[in-house]
Amino acid sequence: MKLHEYQAKQVFADAGIPTPASQLASDVDGVVAAAEEIGYPVAVKAQVQVGGRGKAGGIKLVEDEEEARDAADSILGMDLKGYHVDRVLVEEAVDFTNELYVGITMDRGEGKPVAMVSTRGGVNIEEVAEEDPDAIAREHIDPSFGMHPYQARKAVYDAGVDRSVARDVSNVLMTLYDLWESRDGADAEINPLMVTSDDEVIAADAVMNIDEDALFRQPELAEMEEEAAGGDELEQKADEYGFDYVRLSGNVGIIGNGAGLVMTTLDLVDHYGGEPANFLDVGGGAKAARIANALDMVFSDDNVESVVFNIFGGITRGDEVAKGINEALEQFDEIPKPVVVRLAGTNWEEGMEILNEDLVTVEQTLEDAVQRAVEYAEEVEA
Amino acid sequence: MSVLVDDDTRVVVQGITGGEGKFHAEQMMEYGTNVVAGAVPGKGGQEAAGVPVYDTVHEAVEEENADTSVIFVPPAFAGDAIFESLDSGLDLAVAITEGIPTQDMARVNKRLSETDTRLIGPNCPGLITPGEAKLGILPGNIFAEGNVGLVSRSGTLTYQVVDSLTNRGIGQTTAIGIGGDPIIGTDFVDALELFENDDETDAIVMCGEIGGEDEEEAAAYIDEHVDTPVAGFIAGRTAPPGKRMGHAGAIVSGSGTGTAESKINALNDAGVPVGDTPEEVADHIEEFLD
Numbered sequence: 001m002k003l004h005e006y007q008a009k010q011v012f013a014d015a016g017i018p019t020p021a022s023q024l025a026s027d028v029d030g031v032v033a034a035a036e037e038i039g040y041p042v043a044v045k046a047q048v049q050v051g052g053r054g055k056a057g058g059i060k061l062v063e064d065e066e067e068a069r070d071a072a073d074s075i076l077g078m079d080l081k082g083y084h085v086d087r088v089l090v091e092e093a094v095d096f097t098n099e100l101y102v103g104i105t106m107d108r109g110e111g112k113p114v115a116m117v118s119t120r121g122g123v124n125i126e127e128v129a130e131e132d133p134d135a136i137a138r139e140h141i142d143p144s145f146g147m148h149p150y151q152a153r154k155a156v157y158d159a160g161v162d163r164s165v166a167r168d169v170s171n172v173l174m175t176l177y178d179l180w181e182s183r184d185g186a187d188a189e190i191n192p193l194m195v196t197s198d199d200e201v202i203a204a205d206a207v208m209n210i211d212e213d214a215l216f217r218q219p220e221l222a223e224m225e226e227e228a229a230g231g232d233e234l235e236q237k238a239d240e241y242g243f244d245y246v247r248l249s250g251n252v253g254i255i256g257n258g259a260g261l262v263m264t265t266l267d268l269v270d271h272y273g274g275e276p277a278n279f280l281d282v283g284g285g286a287k288a289a290r291i292a293n294a295l296d297m298v299f300s301d302d303n304v305e306s307v308v309f310n311i312f313g314g315i316t317r318g319d320e321v322a323k324g325i326n327e328a329l330e331q332f333d334e335i336p337k338p339v340v341v342r343l344a345g346t347n348w349e350e351g352m353e354i355l356n357e358d359l360v361t362v363e364q365t366l367e368d369a370v371q372r373a374v375e376y377a378e379e380v381e382a
Numbered sequence: 383m384s385v386l387v388d389d390d391t392r393v394v395v396q397g398i399t400g401g402e403g404k405f406h407a408e409q410m411m412e413y414g415t416n417v418v419a420g421a422v423p424g425k426g427g428q429e430a431a432g433v434p435v436y437d438t439v440h441e442a443v444e445e446e447n448a449d450t451s452v453i454f455v456p457p458a459f460a461g462d463a464i465f466e467s468l469d470s471g472l473d474l475a476v477a478i479t480e481g482i483p484t485q486d487m488a489r490v491n492k493r494l495s496e497t498d499t500r501l502i503g504p505n506c507p508g509l510i511t512p513g514e515a516k517l518g519i520l521p522g523n524i525f526a527e528g529n530v531g532l533v534s535r536s537g538t539l540t541y542q543v544v545d546s547l548t549n550r551g552i553g554q555t556t557a558i559g560i561g562g563d564p565i566i567g568t569d570f571v572d573a574l575e576l577f578e579n580d581d582e583t584d585a586i587v588m589c590g591e592i593g594g595e596d597e598e599e600a601a602a603y604i605d606e607h608v609d610t611p612v613a614g615f616i617a618g619r620t621a622p623p624g625k626r627m628g629h630a631g632a633i634v635s636g637s638g639t640g641t642a643e644s645k646i647n648a649l650n651d652a653g654v655p656v657g658d659t660p661e662e663v664a665d666h667i668e669e670f671l672d
Contacts, residue, residue, distance in 0.1 A: 106484055108564035108594050111491040143488035184483055214483035216458055246621075259562060260536020260591050263617035264660065270620045271658055279621065284480050284519075284537075285402065312541040314507045315402060315478075315519040345521040345541055366542060367661060 001210045001225050004047045006089045008206035011183070015175050017190070018202045022091035031072035032065055034090035040064055041093040044071040048083040056080055061093055094202050099192035100161060101125050101136070102173050103207075104180040113141040113180070115152065115173055117159040122192035147177040164199045172201060183221060184214030234278075234301055241293045243280055250275025251377045253298035253307040253337070257282050257316045265310045265370060272367075274374030277304045285315040291324025299336050306376035308369050309341045309360075318343045318351025329359040338376040342369035385531070385556045385576040385583075386474060386500070387450070389514045394419045394439060394448035394472075396455050396463045398430045403454035406478075406519050407431040410452070413522040415515040418446040421466075439470040450474040452508065452517050460504065461486030468497045475567075476517045477504035487565040494567060501567025507537035507559035520557070528553015530667055531577035531610075533570060534589035535562040535596070539617055539660075543589055546664040552671065555583045562591060570600035578608050585611050585670040587663060588654070592618035592642050601648035613666035614649045614656040616642050 003011065006024050013019045023034035035042045046058035053059050058080045060071035078085050099122030107114040118136040120128050128135050137158035141147045152170040161169050172193060180188040189207040196202065215222045238245030244259065252274045256262035259281050266276040278301060282294050298307050311321045321343060329335055339360045343351045355362065363369035397403035398420025408431050411417050419442040420430050426437035442448045451472055455463040460479040467475035482504050494501055502509060508518015512525040524541060526548045534540040537559045544557060558573050560566055570588060577583045590597035597616065604612055619642040646656045657663035
């Protein structure tokens with residue numbers, strides 16, 4: 001779960017990380033009022049969950065009311081890489097002399113958190129990592145002790161941060177780690193961390209991704225998630241249902257259990273000349289209602305021309321899956337799109353007895369099921 | 383021969399009074415696994431799935447000589463349950479639970495390095511030695527006794543590939559689902575080492591997926607240390623790049639790794655053929671065994 005910039009900044013500011021004065025606004029007058037209170041110049045920043053907002057016209061620096069109105073007009077309501085912009089952050093424009101990068105994430109290879117600092121902030125840090133990995137100082141943290149102050153200092157000095165601000169940057173990094181740890185962060189980043197001519201450091205952007213699996217113990221952040229919801233309608237629906245779902249551009253809807261098997265099903269659709277419309281993993285142990293929800297999801301995508309249901313039960317049971325498929329399909333007078341079902345594994349025989357075969361096409365193997373679904377989709381296209 | 387599990391393995395099921403714990407404890411026993419106890423805080427003295435339940439894993443070790451745990455504890459408490467297994471001196475802990483917070487697993491990972499217990503998982507289907515014992519949720523009926531070792535990051539993909547093998551009459555020594563989470567116990571390299579040293583294992587299947595660099599590391603290990611022929615499969619060739627990939631996560635190691643392409647290339651360079659479909663993986667194994 002990714003917080004919006006304004007939410008992450010609030011979390012950071014509450015913890016004591018300096019951030020520019022800012023206000024959220026959702027209409028033109030609100031933008032102007034906020035700008036006047038903060039004082040020009042201000043930045044008007046679209047609050048959507050995509051990278052590269054600046055280049056896409058989602059961030060504008062304005063000097064006066066007229067420019068503020070123009071910027072608000074052009075940004076509010078715009079479509080930014082598929083996301084509708086309905087809120088902007090109006091923020092004090094900071095006069096900086098330097099831009100740094102600081103971040104905390106989990107290094108899965110090491111199985112440990114890692115703190116990162118670079119003097120090449122304000123740019124695409126992924127490109128820096130690729131072109132010049134040594135430009136980013138890294139310090140691994142023992143998760144049972146947390147970050148020691150010396151480690152923060154070491155990362156800061158290793159990165160070559162100017163001595164005049166090293167102490168402040170170390171403090172920001174320590175605070176960022178504490179937040180990352182206490183809020184179950186997946187990533188916490190500031191890029192850029194601006195350095196002003198007075199040697200102050202200010203977080204000009206804020207990124208906070210929360211570990212979805214830990215939201216149960218982060219009730220405040222879970223509330224923010226509801227506020228943060230936005231973007232693709234189907235992906236929102238998937239969030240409500242609690243599915244791992246990714247919308248794609250093809251026409252063969254795909255439902256399966258387990259990320260690896262669902263990805264394999266996608267790969268096979270591609271292998272047999274079709275195009276996947278989505279990735280949908282119902283997860284482990286799905287009961288009938290969840291299976292019915294999954295079908296509802298995929299039917300809601302207008303691009304879908306056929307559906308392949310690939311279940312290989314372990315903890316998931318074939319009888320529950322069959323019940324769910326019946327439940328979802330029996331409510332239609334006419335099935336909207338052909339559904340191909342392949343059931344294997346735990347209780348698959350019980351499932352096959354329950355499954356209403358008037359409503360679906362049954363195939364025994366993954367390969368046959370995928371080919372049949374691709375054929376159905378092609379028939380519609382033809 | 384087999385690796386890690388056989389019919390002498392003495393299993394304590396953590397969470398045996400829960401729905402999944404009870405169902406799969408029974409399934410394991412039906413398969414022939416020697417389940418000797420359950421462990422559920424507050425439920426000590428009861429019986430579940432026909433075995434005694436203890437409040438702690440320590441008691442199950444003392445009273446029933448349990449040496450292995452299988453963990454069906456909800457995610458909020460599963461990290462603690464794994465710690466309990468590690469601190470009880472078990473040989474092996476198998477964590478089935480999906481959705482354990484990553485920071486909990488980072489702490490588990492630290493403790494793991496300080497103990498002699500081997501951890502499989504979490505978020506995995508477990509492991510099985512066909513005809514002897516299964517630990518976890520794998521559907522026993524699709525497996526067959528034989529000479530192919532299998533290691534996989536994805537549970538359901540394991541079943542798919544095993545199904546292809548068994549349908550051709552190719553059985554397995556042991557199949558290990560290591561789990562797809564960012565932080566896991568036993569990884570590809572550990573499993574490959576076990577199979578390489580197992581006299582009964584004549585070929586190995588390794589199923590990976592996009593994300594992380596474990597497959598690239600495994601490829602390097604195979605190149606150096608593995609003489610047993612290995613066939614691979616990588617799921618996620620068509621997965622859209624960038625989705626669910628954390629920004630900071632991608633810069634830890636630079637980029638260019640973690641994609642299906644980089645994994646397939648690394649495996650090919652190590653002499654491992656990678657199938658386009660699960661059936662093609664079985665084709666390769668068939669050729670190795672001929």
